[in-house]
Amino acid sequence: MNTIPGYLxxxxxxxxxxxxxxxxxxxxxxxxxxxxxxxxVPFQANGSIVKDAAGRPAASALIAQVSAxxxxxxxxxxxxxxxxxxxxxxxxSTASNLGPNDPKLLDAVKANRAAIAAEExxxxxxxxxxxxxASGSGLDPxxxxxxxxxxxxxxxxxxGLSPEAVQAxxxxxxxxxxxxxxxxxxxxxxxxxLDVAAAAPSTAIPSK
Amino acid sequence: MVFSIASFVTQVAILLLLLxxxxxxxxxxxxxxxxxxxxxxxxxxxxxxxxxxxxTEQSWSIYLRSVxxxxxxxxxxxxxxxxxxxxxxxxxxxxxxxxxxxxxxAISFATNTNWQTYTPEATMGVFxxxxxxxxxxxxxxxxxxxxxxALIRGIARTKTDRLGNFWVDLARTSFRVLLPMAxxxxxxxxxxxxxxxxxxxxxxxxATGVTQTIPGGPVASQEAIxxxxxxxxxxxxxxxxxxxxxxxxxxxxxxxxxxxxxPSALPYAYGRMVGDQRQGYTVxxxxxxLWLTSTMLMGWAVASAEGTATAAAGGLGEGFEQRFGxxxxxxxxxxxxxxxxxxxxxxxxxxxxxAGGVAMVNMMLGxxxxxxxxxxxxxxxxxxxxxxxxxxxxxxxTPEFLGKKIGPREMKLTAMYILVTPVVVLATAGITVLLxxxxxxxxxxxxxxxxxxxxxxxxxxxxxGSAFGxxxxxxxxxxIMMSLxxxxxxxxxxxxxxxxxxxxxxxxxIPASSGTVPTHGWLFGSLLLGVTVIMTALSxxxxxxxxPLAEGLLK
Numbered sequence: 001m002n003t004i005p006g007y008l009x010x011x012x013x014x015x016x017x018x019x020x021x022x023x024x025x026x027x028x029x030x031x032x033x034x035x036x037x038x039x040x041v042p043f044q045a046n047g048s049i050v051k052d053a054a055g056r057p058a059a060s061a062l063i064a065q066v067s068a069x070x071x072x073x074x075x076x077x078x079x080x081x082x083x084x085x086x087x088x089x090x091x092x093s094t095a096s097n098l099g100p101n102d103p104k105l106l107d108a109v110k111a112n113r114a115a116i117a118a119e120e121x122x123x124x125x126x127x128x129x130x131x132x133x134a135s136g137s138g139l140d141p142x143x144x145x146x147x148x149x150x151x152x153x154x155x156x157x158x159x160g161l162s163p164e165a166v167q168a169x170x171x172x173x174x175x176x177x178x179x180x181x182x183x184x185x186x187x188x189x190x191x192x193x194l195d196v197a198a199a200a201p202s203t204a205i206p207s208k
Numbered sequence: 209m210v211f212s213i214a215s216f217v218t219q220v221a222i223l224l225l226l227l228x229x230x231x232x233x234x235x236x237x238x239x240x241x242x243x244x245x246x247x248x249x250x251x252x253x254x255x256x257x258x259x260x261x262x263x264t265e266q267s268w269s270i271y272l273r274s275v276x277x278x279x280x281x282x283x284x285x286x287x288x289x290x291x292x293x294x295x296x297x298x299x300x301x302x303x304x305x306x307x308x309x310x311x312x313x314a315i316s317f318a319t320n321t322n323w324q325t326y327t328p329e330a331t332m333g334v335f336x337x338x339x340x341x342x343x344x345x346x347x348x349x350x351x352x353x354x355x356x357x358a359l360i361r362g363i364a365r366t367k368t369d370r371l372g373n374f375w376v377d378l379a380r381t382s383f384r385v386l387l388p389m390a391x392x393x394x395x396x397x398x399x400x401x402x403x404x405x406x407x408x409x410x411x412x413x414x415a416t417g418v419t420q421t422i423p424g425g426p427v428a429s430q431e432a433i434x435x436x437x438x439x440x441x442x443x444x445x446x447x448x449x450x451x452x453x454x455x456x457x458x459x460x461x462x463x464x465x466x467x468x469x470x471p472s473a474l475p476y477a478y479g480r481m482v483g484d485q486r487q488g489y490t491v492x493x494x495x496x497x498l499w500l501t502s503t504m505l506m507g508w509a510v511a512s513a514e515g516t517a518t519a520a521a522g523g524l525g526e527g528f529e530q531r532f533g534x535x536x537x538x539x540x541x542x543x544x545x546x547x548x549x550x551x552x553x554x555x556x557x558x559x560x561x562x563a564g565g566v567a568m569v570n571m572m573l574g575x576x577x578x579x580x581x582x583x584x585x586x587x588x589x590x591x592x593x594x595x596x597x598x599x600x601x602x603x604x605x606t607p608e609f610l611g612k613k614i615g616p617r618e619m620k621l622t623a624m625y626i627l628v629t630p631v632v633v634l635a636t637a638g639i640t641v642l643l644x645x646x647x648x649x650x651x652x653x654x655x656x657x658x659x660x661x662x663x664x665x666x667x668x669x670x671x672x673g674s675a676f677g678x679x680x681x682x683x684x685x686x687x688i689m690m691s692l693x694x695x696x697x698x699x700x701x702x703x704x705x706x707x708x709x710x711x712x713x714x715x716x717x718i719p720a721s722s723g724t725v726p727t728h729g730w731l732f733g734s735l736l737l738g739v740t741v742i743m744t745a746l747s748x749x750x751x752x753x754x755x756p757l758a759e760g761l762l763k
Contacts, residue, residue, distance in 0.1 A: 010277040013258055013375065014274075014278040014280075016259055017258045021343060027339065029429055033391065038404075041398055044399060045404045046424065047403050048401055049411065052413075052414055056414075058414065060411065062452060063420070067416040091330075092329060092330075092445070094327075094677075095526075097678040098517070099676075100558060100559065101515050101759060102517055105558075129209055130209055130525045133525030135527070135528065135529055136449030136553065140451070140530050143530060144209075181214070182458070182461065182536065184215075184530070193413075
């Protein structure tokens with residue numbers, strides 16, 4: 001049996017097996033899941049797209065949406081997301097992949113810390129770790145409760161809202177319960193900024 | 209980022225509870241699938257179209273030849289179709305994949321490694337993801353399972369040269385085991401927020417003027433088998449850290465459960481198939497002990513938050529996702545490296561040095577706790593034979609394993625199995641370290657640079673697929689070296705396991721006597737545990753001390 005024709009016959013079997021398996025596992029299976037997803041949970045299956053007041057798609061609740069200049073500085077009008085090695089581009093997810101002792105990472109962390117302390121008018125030691133470190137995906141839409149609280153006065157002032165009103169929005173977007181226990185208490189910045197925009201439409205700025 | 213001990217303990221307890229509940233019914237189901245004689249009507253059509261005669265059983269050499277030919281054909285087809293992507297439908301306007309990347313990726317997915325030297329978003333269209341890579345996710349996982357099934361038959365059967373039919377085993381594993389489980393898992397994932405569509409969505413925030421193109425794709429269907437089949441190749445570059453692959457902490461915990469599910473149920477099937485359930489319990493006990501110990505070590509190493517940059521940041525954060533927290537990410541990092549999965553929900557390169565070291569040790573253990581689908585169990589059974597041999601030396605008897613003599617031939621095969629992977633890891637990493645041009649692809653400096661290279665080849669040869677992501681392996685040299693590591697690390701052990709299965713199957717069963725070392729119970733379990741840890745330590749300690757230990761202990 002261990003002859004060249006034996007190998008060739010098995011290669012033929014392998015090729016046919018692979019082709020048939022591809023029809024089942026590579027076409028029918030994903031299409032069935034697609035059908036079920038679209039029929040039962042179209043919101044999730046299509047990327048948790050949230051709409052604005054006019055019903056137009058405004059953002060994905062799962063993906064960071066950041067207004068930043070070309071240098072990567074986030075607009076002072078809005079709640080900031082975490083730093084991103086992907087520059088918050090949904091088509092280019094990545095981590096920094098810098099080691100825990102990497103001098104480049106050390107410099108980046110220090111620079112982020114100084115910039116945030118200056119912008120928020122707080123002590124450097126008050127800036128939490130998630131604010132100065134890039135996320136694993138570069139698209140992390142969430143920040144810690146401490147980092148959100150730090151930003152409330154600035155965002156409230158920029159939109160002519162009371163800090164209490166903005167803090168209430170933060171509280172509403174804070175993950176609680178079992179999800180916060182297993183993970184950690186976090187605030188979704190993408191949704192929070194949409195709430196702020198809805199509460200203060202007059203300060204909306206047109207795109208540059 | 210806080211490391212919550214309460215959350216850590218709760219999650220470990222949930223996982224243990226679920227696995228204890230599920231491993232028995234799933235193990236029984238698996239054993240029935242592999243022992244069943246009847247084919248369903250759909251399967252009979254399938255066999256006829258594929259040209260398979262389900263009634264014939266194969267000897268070990270023909271079984272092996274089928275494994276190798278099937279894998280070679282898979283690699284060739286996946287390679288060629290990636291090269292042709294530019295002219296095929298479903299390419300999302302992406303060109304053909306460059307030859308080095310296409311070769312590396314084809315080998316990577318067929319060997320259950322799923323090392324990704326490419327950026328998926330910029331390289332693979334929907335056809336390549338769905339019809340090439342996801343299909344290999346199923347089939348490479350199934351190949352691992354059928355190899356251990358052949359070994360189990362070799363142990364269970366007597367005086368025969370027949371080990372079963374590879375094609376029948378492969379089809380049953382794919383369609384009766386992996387497909388229904390993946391479908392259920394995919395549905396849970398879609399409900400939880402994992403994407404499953406075929407288009408991207410343009411969004412515009414009227415208030416900020418920001419526009420984004422939110423990507424789509426058949427992610428949930430691929431994610432389910434990526435995790436369940438201990439594959440680990442992500443639809444997106446950020447893998448299970450990407451919000452569309454892993455949207456919340458519940459789905460993340462569910463993914464860890466799926467990673468551990470099949471590998472921890474296989475020992476029950478093993479016990480049932482050899483007719484002695486104690487054998488299965490001993491094996492799964494060793495796996496569980498290693499998993500629990502490693503998970504706690506990882507938790508400790510992560511919670512230490514060592515590193516100058518980590519200290520400057522005021523704690524963990526770099527490479528972590530806010531929604532998971534450090535507890536879930538340590539549990540994930542352990543499960544993914546103790547199996548052949550290699551999916552990540554935290555950037556391993558940015559973990560504290562000793563945590564990165566634990567991830568490497570997990571892979572160096574041979575990924576046996578509970579290991580890849582199938583490969584974990586055959587790895588541990590080989591270590592059990594080593595343990596029997598050592599125990600036999602101690603009592604001065606010819607070693608036996610479940611009534612089969614472990615003679616010179618069996619012991620040579622076993623010893624070679626133990627040596628193959630460390631030799632491949634250390635040789636490929638060692639050669640690379642000597643080449644300055646190759647080392648330039650690992651951008652870190654000092655011990656961390658060495659760690660990036662050691663991690664890559666450890667991951668490749670053990671068919672894991674996770675990375676210290678700072679390293680770039682897309683150039684010709686590293687593509688070839690990694691491909692070599694993946695091929696040798698996958699197929700040499702398979703050759704040895706099937707040869708061993710063949711020689712065990714031929715033997716009659718010797719009745720147990722007072723001199724037989726029992727291969728179940730606390731005593732043997734402890735011996736097996738010790739052998740596993742000592743083998744790894746002896747092979748890898750020097751390399752580890754130049755990388756993660758140097759970085760973690762010298763300050």
